[in-house]
Amino acid sequence: MENAEPTxxxxxxxxxxxxxxxxxxxxxxIINWLLTAIxxxxxxxxxxxxxxxxxxxxxxxxxxxxSFHGTGAEMFKGFIKAVLIFVILFVILFFFIWMQMPIIGLxxxxxxxxxxxPLAIHGSYKxxxxxxxxxxxxxxxxGDRADFFKLFFKWIFFTIITLGIYGAWMSINIRNxxxxxxxxxxxxxxxxxxxxxxxxxxxxxxxxTIITLGIYSFLWYKSLFDYYVNNLSLYDNERKVQFRSTATGGQxxxxxxxxxxxxxxxxxxxxxxxxxxxxNYIISHIQLNGDIDLDQIVQTExxxxxxxxxxxxxxxxxxxxx
Amino acid sequence: xxxxxxxxxxxxxxxKYSARIFIDNINNGINIEPEGARNExxxxxEITVDHAGNYTEIKHRLQPGKSIQVEDLEFGIQLRKVLxxxxxxxxxxKLIYAGTVVHVFLxxxxxxxxxxxxxxxxxxxxxxxxxxxxxxxxxNIGNNMYENVVRYEKVNEPKTQLIxxxxxxxxxxxxxxxxxxxxxxxxxxxxxxxxxxxxxxxGILKSMDNYSELVALMSHESAHVSNRHSIxxxxxxxxxxxxxxxxxxxxxxxxxxxxxxxNTLRSLSYSRSFEEEADRQGVEVxxxxxxxxxxxxxxxEKLKENHKESLPGFISTHPLTDERIxxxxxxxxxxxxxxxxxxxLEEIFNLIN
Numbered sequence: 202m203e204n205a206e207p208t209x210x211x212x213x214x215x216x217x218x219x220x221x222x223x224x225x226x227x228x229x230x231i232i233n234w235l236l237t238a239i240x241x242x243x244x245x246x247x248x249x250x251x252x253x254x255x256x257x258x259x260x261x262x263x264x265x266x267x268s269f270h271g272t273g274a275e276m277f278k279g280f281i282k283a284v285l286i287f288v289i290l291f292v293i294l295f296f297f298i299w300m301q302m303p304i305i306g307l308x309x310x311x312x313x314x315x316x317x318x319p320l321a322i323h324g325s326y327k328x329x330x331x332x333x334x335x336x337x338x339x340x341x342x343x344g345d346r347a348d349f350f351k352l353f354f355k356w357i358f359f360t361i362i363t364l365g366i367y368g369a370w371m372s373i374n375i376r377n378x379x380x381x382x383x384x385x386x387x388x389x390x391x392x393x394x395x396x397x398x399x400x401x402x403x404x405x406x407x408x409x410t411i412i413t414l415g416i417y418s419f420l421w422y423k424s425l426f427d428y429y430v431n432n433l434s435l436y437d438n439e440r441k442v443q444f445r446s447t448a449t450g451g452q453x454x455x456x457x458x459x460x461x462x463x464x465x466x467x468x469x470x471x472x473x474x475x476x477x478x479x480x481n482y483i484i485s486h487i488q489l490n491g492d493i494d495l496d497q498i499v500q501t502e503x504x505x506x507x508x509x510x511x512x513x514x515x516x517x518x519x520x521x522x523x
Numbered sequence: 524x525x526x527x528x529x530x531x532x533x534x535x536x537x538x539k540y541s542a543r544i545f546i547d548n549i550n551n552g553i554n555i556e557p558e559g560a561r562n563e564x565x566x567x568x569e570i571t572v573d574h575a576g577n578y579t580e581i582k583h584r585l586q587p588g589k590s591i592q593v594e595d596l597e598f599g600i601q602l603r604k605v606l607x608x609x610x611x612x613x614x615x616x617k618l619i620y621a622g623t624v625v626h627v628f629l630x631x632x633x634x635x636x637x638x639x640x641x642x643x644x645x646x647x648x649x650x651x652x653x654x655x656x657x658x659x660x661x662x663n664i665g666n667n668m669y670e671n672v673v674r675y676e677k678v679n680e681p682k683t684q685l686i687x688x689x690x691x692x693x694x695x696x697x698x699x700x701x702x703x704x705x706x707x708x709x710x711x712x713x714x715x716x717x718x719x720x721x722x723x724x725x726g727i728l729k730s731m732d733n734y735s736e737l738v739a740l741m742s743h744e745s746a747h748v749s750n751r752h753s754i755x756x757x758x759x760x761x762x763x764x765x766x767x768x769x770x771x772x773x774x775x776x777x778x779x780x781x782x783x784x785x786n787t788l789r790s791l792s793y794s795r796s797f798e799e800e801a802d803r804q805g806v807e808v809x810x811x812x813x814x815x816x817x818x819x820x821x822x823x824e825k826l827k828e829n830h831k832e833s834l835p836g837f838i839s840t841h842p843l844t845d846e847r848i849x850x851x852x853x854x855x856x857x858x859x860x861x862x863x864x865x866x867x868l869e870e871i872f873n874l875i876n
Binding site: 220221222224225227228229231232234235238241242251254255257258259264265266268270334335336337338339386468469470472495496497498499500 | 530532533534535536537538539573574575576578580582588589590592615618619621622623626627629630633637769770778781
């Protein structure tokens with residue numbers, strides 16, 4: 202910084218810590234499982250709220266925990282809407298099949314399904330961010346739905362005509378768009394990825410993994426993790442916090458191998474410990490450096506309650522990183 | 524009354540106020556004394572409490588954004604006690620605080636319950652479902668499958684006619700809708716479709732030495748049809764799959780995969796028990812028609828030569844041939860029967876063979 206700042210904050214002041222324990226998380230998963238099974242799946246949104254509330258609550262930035270305040274009831278409404286959307290899509294499909302026009306039915310069905318993707322991404326970010334906070338300051342997502350919808354289809358189009366090659370650019374474009382519109386009070390997230398770099402990363406990782414009979418895959422995971430983390434930063438006008446990965450290929454190797462053994466020898470019941478180990482590793486290997494004073498973030502985001510995207514996202518089965 | 528250290532957040536900025544708090548039993552609330560902000564009392568019925576390990580977060584329902592965070596296990600325990608006593612605490616927290624031993628016990632019981640339901644309740648339900656399905660359903664499925672077979676295989680018309688004449692000479696326990704089709708193929712095999720269509724490969728006909736073997740094959744396949752084995756198998760597999768995916772898929776991928784494979788293995792054991800049932804009923808049909816039931820045994824000996832089975836009985840759909848010959852032998856020796864040489868059957872058999 203060229204200007205002399207009134208209160209320079211040393212970069213050592215940021216600490217991310219994960220406090221979760223496998224035993225606690227196991228309890229949550231098991232009770233969720235019990236209730237979801239006996240309600241034939243209807244408990245799912247509440248189960249998800251419990252899970253997120255725990256995972257946020259054990260994640261700590263500078264001695265203050267994150268907080269998820271979405272509720273099962275909110276997500277249940279989203280869940281019902283998501284189910285309805287899928288039912289309607291299938292009704293349309295079967296209507297056209299019944300009318301002896303299966304091709305048109307399939308086209309309409311897939312167009313409907315594809316247009317759900319951007320809506321689900323938008324909706325779930327908007328809901329999830331509005332329900333996340335730290336020290337009472339809410340996160341928020343400021344993306345524009347119509348804008349994102351158009352961009353998404355533009356990127357899909359390029360991906361199709363390049364036979365999938367543009368897919369690397371597409372996924373980075375989505376990250377750039379979405380993450381750069383995440384607010385944390387008056388702070389703004391920025392993600393500065395580049396499709397070309399990402400494409401080379403994937404190409405290199407793919408071929409080296411084959412050539413080394415899989416050994417390189419751990420370094421590949423590391424480079425992907427680095428790429429996700431190192432391009433992320435947080436801005437407050439001139440001030441900035443930069444995210445940096447300190448993961449190493451060897452550690453990731455150890456982590457994943459142990460995880461596989463835990464899962465195999467517990468027949469899957471050790472899943473809670475696998476998640477705990479993994480999150481603990483990820484969170485303790487993200488370093489923050491910068492000069493933003495985290496004690497002076499101001500509340501800017503309003504409330505938002507529609508949880509439809511969250512559940513459409515679940516049904517289409519894509520996991521979100523943030 | 525004991526004080527605890529907490530972080531207080533006012534919901535307007537991220538400033539952390541150090542606060543001293545205590546549970547105020549007189550006012551039924553939590554007394555908060557933040558450094559540099561006004562004291563507050565949050566009433567117990569106006570707060571939401573979340574726990575994660577030894578950490579407790581309290582939010583005020585009427586003043587969103589405000590929160591207190593306490594990292595002290597003792598506080599969490601005391602607060603829960605008070606909330607429980609005043610009935611502000613739900614059953615969920617009681618479950619969560621039951622401890623890992625209870626959770627492991629729960630997990631094992633759920634698994635046990637799932638296994639028991641899967642093993643004992645589902646087959647019954649599936650059986651009932653089969654009864655509810657109308658015969659026309661069997662017909663439709665069978666017809667579709669038959670069309671597919673006929674489209675891709677070469678039907679041997681003369682032999683099909685002969686085998687039908689052969690079948691007319693036999694009483695298949697009164698089963699009327701059987702229709703036999705011979706398909707040209709080297710394969711030593713035959714199978715029954717749910718609608719009574721039975722496909723016989725010419726390969727298996729060629730390997731036969733006398734008509735009792737053909738009667739054995741036909742009786743066996745007719746038993747599959749009269750017992751609706753294929754529809755039963757379909758119902759059982761489908762119900763098992765649906766049940767397991769509802770109760771397992773939510774937990775995690777590994778357990779879903781294990782459940783899926785268990786279902787496949789179970790389905791194999793079903794089809795083996797169906798084969799055995801068909802073998803036994805086939806023997807009965809043969810005895811009723813005064814055909815030598817030993818034809819069933821020599822048929823399987825031929826199958827054994829042709830399929831040098833390497834898979835153990837555990838994962839094979841049919842019972843191991845030796846095993847089969849064994850129980851058929853026992854079945855035959857437990858019955859009294861008389862055998863007559865049937866000239867008509869022999870005559871047609873020689874034409875087919």
